[in-house]
Amino acid sequence: MSAVAAYFPQLLQxxxxxxxxxxxxxxxxxxxxxxxxxxxxxxxxxxxxxxASYVVVxxxxxxxxxxxxxxxxxxxxxxxxxxxxxxxxxxxxxxxxLSFVSGAYLTEILRGxxxxxxxxxxxxxxxxxxxPGTLFRKIILPQMVSHALPxxxxxxxxILKESALVSIVGLEELMRKGVVAAGATxxxxxxxxxxxxxxxxxxxxxxxxxxxxxxxLTWTR
Numbered sequence: 001m002s003a004v005a006a007y008f009p010q011l012l013q014x015x016x017x018x019x020x021x022x023x024x025x026x027x028x029x030x031x032x033x034x035x036x037x038x039x040x041x042x043x044x045x046x047x048x049x050x051x052a053s054y055v056v057v058x059x060x061x062x063x064x065x066x067x068x069x070x071x072x073x074x075x076x077x078x079x080x081x082x083x084x085x086x087x088x089x090x091x092x093x094x095x096x097x098l099s100f101v102s103g104a105y106l107t108e109i110l111r112g113x114x115x116x117x118x119x120x121x122x123x124x125x126x127x128x129x130x131x132p133g134t135l136f137r138k139i140i141l142p143q144m145v146s147h148a149l150p151x152x153x154x155x156x157x158x159i160l161k162e163s164a165l166v167s168i169v170g171l172e173e174l175m176r177k178g179v180v181a182a183g184a185t186x187x188x189x190x191x192x193x194x195x196x197x198x199x200x201x202x203x204x205x206x207x208x209x210x211x212x213x214x215x216x217l218t219w220t221r
Contacts, residue, residue, distance in 0.1 A: 098162055
């Protein structure tokens, strides 16, 4: 118990980093997804092709490979641009990589929700002379997010668990802290169970909040 008490504050610090990666990746990925769906709906053919290619390529790559590509590729790119060695931080690389991954999946989720909106609403908005940006922002986007909420919630849980992969490039998140504590104390089961409990706690709270939000939206529809 003394070992647990000694390392538990570090585990909590790792949990905060995990949440930082997960929240940052989900928010940036959501912005990428909204931009992607807008381009898919209103953009020219080359832009639609670009968005479709992004979704296909990213969904076809392992998340760990994307993290490596962003971490090492970003370092090479910045070093060439700066003319001196510049290393991408593990936190930045993790958020960027998982943002690319989540953006691809969230684009598909939002695109599926978009197809549930009756075509008559599009036609009525166009008949009122609304510009594409206004039509999408004020009429289509709120309904799309409402229909996509269960899928968005599932993707949040996926991102939360995938944040553990960023430890491979040295980020001191929850999983990494658990590995360090297990190695230092030679009590792997104790600390891995604590890490598991913390992940379950976060996912349970997230699931409860998503269920509440979904029920509220269902009631107001």
